[in-house]
Amino acid sequence: MGRKLLLEKAHIEGIRYYDTYRSNGGYAAAEKALKSMGPEGVLEEVKKSGLRGRGGAGFPTGMKWSFIAKPEGVPRYLVCNADESEPGTFKDRYLMEFIPHLLIEGLLISSFTLGANAAYIYIRGEYAWIPDILEQAIAEAKNKGWLGKNILGTGFDLEIYVQRGAGAYICGEETALLESLEGKRGNPRIKPPFPAVKGLWGCPTVVNNVETLAAVVPIVNIGGDEYIKYGIGKSTGTKLISACGNINKPGVYEIEMNISVEEFIYSDEYCGGIKNGKRLKACIPGGSSVPVLPANLLLKTAKGETRMMTYESLNDGGFATGSMLGSGGFIVMDEDQCIVRNTLTFARFYHHESCGQCSPCREGTGWMKKVLHNIEYGKGKMSDIDLLWDIQRKIEGNTICPLGDAAAWPVAAAIRHFRDEFEWHVKNPDEALTRNFGLAHYADPIPVPEPAATV
Amino acid sequence: MAAIQFSEEKLNKVKEIVARYPEGKQKSALIPVLHLAQEEFDGWLSSDTMDYVASLLQLKPIEVYEVATFYSMFNLKPVGKFLFEVCQTGPCMVSGSDQIIDYIKNKLGIGVGETTPDGMFTLKTVECLGACGYAPMMQLGKHFREHLTPARVDEIIAECRAKAN
Numbered sequence: 001m002g003r004k005l006l007l008e009k010a011h012i013e014g015i016r017y018y019d020t021y022r023s024n025g026g027y028a029a030a031e032k033a034l035k036s037m038g039p040e041g042v043l044e045e046v047k048k049s050g051l052r053g054r055g056g057a058g059f060p061t062g063m064k065w066s067f068i069a070k071p072e073g074v075p076r077y078l079v080c081n082a083d084e085s086e087p088g089t090f091k092d093r094y095l096m097e098f099i100p101h102l103l104i105e106g107l108l109i110s111s112f113t114l115g116a117n118a119a120y121i122y123i124r125g126e127y128a129w130i131p132d133i134l135e136q137a138i139a140e141a142k143n144k145g146w147l148g149k150n151i152l153g154t155g156f157d158l159e160i161y162v163q164r165g166a167g168a169y170i171c172g173e174e175t176a177l178l179e180s181l182e183g184k185r186g187n188p189r190i191k192p193p194f195p196a197v198k199g200l201w202g203c204p205t206v207v208n209n210v211e212t213l214a215a216v217v218p219i220v221n222i223g224g225d226e227y228i229k230y231g232i233g234k235s236t237g238t239k240l241i242s243a244c245g246n247i248n249k250p251g252v253y254e255i256e257m258n259i260s261v262e263e264f265i266y267s268d269e270y271c272g273g274i275k276n277g278k279r280l281k282a283c284i285p286g287g288s289s290v291p292v293l294p295a296n297l298l299l300k301t302a303k304g305e306t307r308m309m310t311y312e313s314l315n316d317g318g319f320a321t322g323s324m325l326g327s328g329g330f331i332v333m334d335e336d337q338c339i340v341r342n343t344l345t346f347a348r349f350y351h352h353e354s355c356g357q358c359s360p361c362r363e364g365t366g367w368m369k370k371v372l373h374n375i376e377y378g379k380g381k382m383s384d385i386d387l388l389w390d391i392q393r394k395i396e397g398n399t400i401c402p403l404g405d406a407a408a409w410p411v412a413a414a415i416r417h418f419r420d421e422f423e424w425h426v427k428n429p430d431e432a433l434t435r436n437f438g439l440a441h442y443a444d445p446i447p448v449p450e451p452a453a454t455v
Numbered sequence: 456m457a458a459i460q461f462s463e464e465k466l467n468k469v470k471e472i473v474a475r476y477p478e479g480k481q482k483s484a485l486i487p488v489l490h491l492a493q494e495e496f497d498g499w500l501s502s503d504t505m506d507y508v509a510s511l512l513q514l515k516p517i518e519v520y521e522v523a524t525f526y527s528m529f530n531l532k533p534v535g536k537f538l539f540e541v542c543q544t545g546p547c548m549v550s551g552s553d554q555i556i557d558y559i560k561n562k563l564g565i566g567v568g569e570t571t572p573d574g575m576f577t578l579k580t581v582e583c584l585g586a587c588g589y590a591p592m593m594q595l596g597k598h599f600r601e602h603l604t605p606a607r608v609d610e611i612i613a614e615c616r617a618k619a620n
Contacts (some may be wrong), residue, residue, distance in 0.1 A: 057608075075477075087544045120475075120551040125490070125528045128585045128597040161475040166486050166526035169582070183485035183518075185525040201480055225539070244546045244586055250588035288545060337549050345545045349582045352527075 001269065003230060005238045006211070007254045010099045016133065021101040027146060029220035033109045034154050037220070042113040046216060048224025050236035055081055055172070055209030056287060056327040058311050061216075067196040068114055069204040077205040078116040078180065080107060080213055081125040083129075083165055083172040087349060089290035091240035092210035094252040096123070096130050100137040106213035107160055108146060109220055111440035114206055117157045122177050125166040132160050135200035166187075167351035173401045174207040176355065187355050188401035211240050222356045223248040223322025231257035235310035239328055241270075244332035245283075248272035261285070261314075262299045265332065278334035281439050285314055286326020288346050289406035291413030292339065293323050294442035304448035319413065335439035340432075341422050344372040350407035358399040364391050365407045372411075375422060378429030385422045389415055419444070459507040465491060469499045469511060487574040488512060489529060497531035498538065513554055527581070535577035541592040541603075543580045546587035547560050555591045557582060558605045562612065575619060576612070 014020035021027075026218045033042050047062030068076060080103070084092040096103060102122070109405055111119045123130060136432070138160050141147050163181055165171050171180045175189035178200050199205020215237060219227050228236040235257040247265065249272040256262065265280065274280050280295045281308045302321035307313050314325045319384045333342065351365035371388050374380045392408035415422060420440060425432040461469065469488055476483040488508055489500065496504050500523050509519045523529045530538075539559060543552050556578075560566060563576050570577040586592040589601035600611055 084585050085583060088587050089548050090585045090587055090589075093585055124585065125486075125526070126594055159475075163475075163483075164487060164490060166490065166527035167581075168526050180486065181483060182480070183482035183514075183522065185521055201477065244587035244590065245549050250590075252588070284545075331546050331549070331587070333549055342545050342549065345543065345548045349544050352582050355525075 002256045002259065003238070004254045005222075005227075005230065006095065006102065006214055006240065007099070007252075010094075015099055016097075016101075016137070018101060018137070018144060021099070022144075025221075026101055027105055027141075029217045030105050030108050030146060031152065032155065033220050034112055034152050039115065041218060042109060042216075045219055045224040046065070046113070049219045049227040050220060050224070050234060051215055051227070052234075052236075052311065053209055054211035054215065054239065054328070055250065056086065056289070058325065061208065061212055064196070065110075065114060065206060067194065068206055069197045070115065071204070075118070075203050075240060076114055076116045077200045077203055078107065078111045078114055078119040079174075079179060079200060079207045080119065080121040081172060081174065081176065081207050082121050082127075083169075084127075084210070084327075084329045085124055085169040085172050085353075086329050087346065088244055088331040089242050089287050089327040090244075091242040091252050091328055093127055093130065094242070095210055095214055095240065096127075097133060100133050100247050101366070102139065102214045102217055103134070103210055104137050104141050104146075106216045108141075108151075108158060109216050110206075110208065110213055111158050111160075112156055116206075117159070119158065119160045120181060121160065121162045122171070122181055123162060124171075125164045128164070131162045131164055138162070166208055168355075169349075170355045170401070170403055173403065175304045176401065177207060178205065180298070181359075182260060188300065188403075190400055198284070232308065232310050233312060235312060235325075239309070241309070241326070241328040241330050243271050243330040243332065245330075245332035246275045246278065246337065247332045248275050255309055256307075257310045259309050260299075261309055262405070263332070264309050269333065271330075274332070274334050276334075279439055279443060280332065280335065281335045281337055281442055282333045282339060284323070284329070284331040284333075284410070285309075286324045286332070287329030289409055290324040290351065291319055291322070291403060291409055292342075292417065293413075294417050296443055296446050297417070298319050298323075300446070301383045302446065304446075316408045319409070320416075323413070336436060338436045339374075339414050339418040340372065340376045340425050343411060344369070344376050346410045347372050347407070350403065354403060354407070355401075358404060360395045360398040361404040361407060364395040367391050368407070368411055375425050376432070378425070378432045380422075380426045380429070381397055382423065382426050384426070385415060385419065459496060459501075459503050461491075461495060461511075473512070482514060482518070484512055485514065485519065486526070489523060498534050498536075499532060504582060510526060533551075533570075536575050536619060537595065538577045538579065540579045540581045540584075542582070542584050542586070542590070542592055542594075544583040546583070547590040547592065550590035552591040554610065555593075555603050555605075556598055562608065565620070576615070 007347040051061040171186040176186040179187045195205040301316040347369040396408040421437040505590040591603040
């Protein structure tokens with residue numbers, strides 16, 4: 001059994017409520033941080049832990065925190081990004097729903113470290129029942145003296161507020177989130193200035209994902225040196241993976257970042273294998289934005305090494321033969337699934353969610369959707385495949401925020417690895433409407449080049 | 456139609472929301488207050504409702520319109536008493552959401568974006584709601600309905616009809 005740091009106690013009856021959380025060791029980290037470590041001490045441990053942003057980008061959290069500007073007399077803010085909207089991702093929801101005090105405790109320690117006296121949890125509007133759970137946890141914590149004025153007699157004040165979004169994937173991008181929190185359309189800002197200098201209402205702000213903030217609690221409890229023993233290399237600690245698609249046991253799993261992709265999919269501890277005894281065709285390992293991989297490149301890298309559930313191993317081979325850990329939205333597709341159709345749903349998603357500021361994204365996502373629709377519905381031409389490639393190239397890197405890249409990558413990867421399936425749709429328009437291309441050769445072993453003899 | 460006006464209780468809620476932000480930043484309350492208004496005034500935002508919210512928060516009406524039109528949860532047209540918002544993005548699609556959407560269409564005799572003649576049900580398709588592991592799914596009011604099957608859809612429809620009576 002893998003060791004757990006976040007969800008270890010998530011199954012305890014009543015852990016959603018303060019008394020149970022507290023009697024199971026909750027708020028011990030907050031006490032330790034506020035009473036004995038001080039802001040510098042916490043920052044040091046978070047840096048040592050190698051914790052990387054769990055929202056998808058994987059940026060080192062300690063470094064992000066150290067960038068926050070501290071001008072005299074200007075308030076600082078901590079904002080928790082609970083906008084979780086990346087298709088395939090539903091881990092933060094689980095954490096907030098079942099063990100909300102872990103997030104509140106993480107917010108308390110992190111706000112203390114950053115010197116923020118107000119923190120906002122920006123949660124996607126569709127998770128409409130979760131603000132009640134969070135607000136109850138906040139009220140309980142405040143009642144017990146963990147929030148409010150002069151917490152634990154340290155002179156530190158903190159209020160935490162919950163703000164609901166209203167249906168916009170783009171608000172998961174940190175500057176769009178800040179715009180939305182200011183009561184505006186979620187149009188991303190041009191960076192620099194970064195939020196650490198000019199964020200919420202023009203004040204220094206740190207925006208962190210739910211899971212990142214929760215992970216601060218075990219880091220304070222066990223120390224950064226101990227935390228790095230979970231995982232491999234720069235993939236330290238544990239990661240929540242939300243697994244979905246054609247598997248026997250979809251759900252949220254906490255993994256140590258030292259297991260193989262194969263173990264994650266097939267072991268009974270995690271996904272429990274492919275549903276209905278089917279074969280694995282493809283997988284998107286880190287949320288809809290990251291490249292889809294065929295079975296043969298998913299389980300082993302192009303060099304023939306075992307692919308691991310780490311930031312580095314999933315990225316091995318770059319985008320040519322690898323993918324990304326991203327947000328941990330793990331989407332598994334069996335042999336009956338159609339890559340063209342799946343890519344079409346993603347293109348439609350990104351078109352729907354584009355904020356419309358940048359032409360390449362606003363227009364390009366719409367074109368990709370139309371072209372993919374034609375191919376899927378038997379009206380495509382061979383040249384459409386190259387056209388799609390061309391459009392995605394012109395979106396990538398040419399937009400204010402990463403939504404453009406996120407829209408381009410899935411299309412690029414689908415064509416890169418599944419071009420035969422696209423061509424089959426074009427050549428067999430009638431069949432394309434009634435059946436799928438199937439597994440084809442996508443699980444066949446890839447010949448591994450012999451290593452050159454060393455002299 | 457009665458004039459658009461929050462109850463005393465809701466007005467206190469608005470005050471409580473505005474107090475979450477620093478002085479002069481009441482614009483931040485806009486999205487929460489629009490949610491409140493939509494719940495209160497028949498599940499959608501008419502231009503009268505939006506103007507009312509603007510006056511409450513001392514904003515220009517255009518500041519409210521541009522926000523209300525950006526976010527997909529705000530309905531700018533009347534909707535049925537029960538709004539079925541069925542997810543159709545990749546993870547739900549590979550788990551059979553297309554068939555569920557077709558089933559609901561046939562069962563209710565309406566297309567996507569339409570409302571039944573009795574004003575009871577509206578069907579919408581939406582993009583990923585973060586329930587991928589429990590697909591296919593839909594949002595119904597404040598909650599998610601997950602692991603949908605035709606039988607489950609029948610139950611939900613019956614449940615709604617019972618609630619309406």
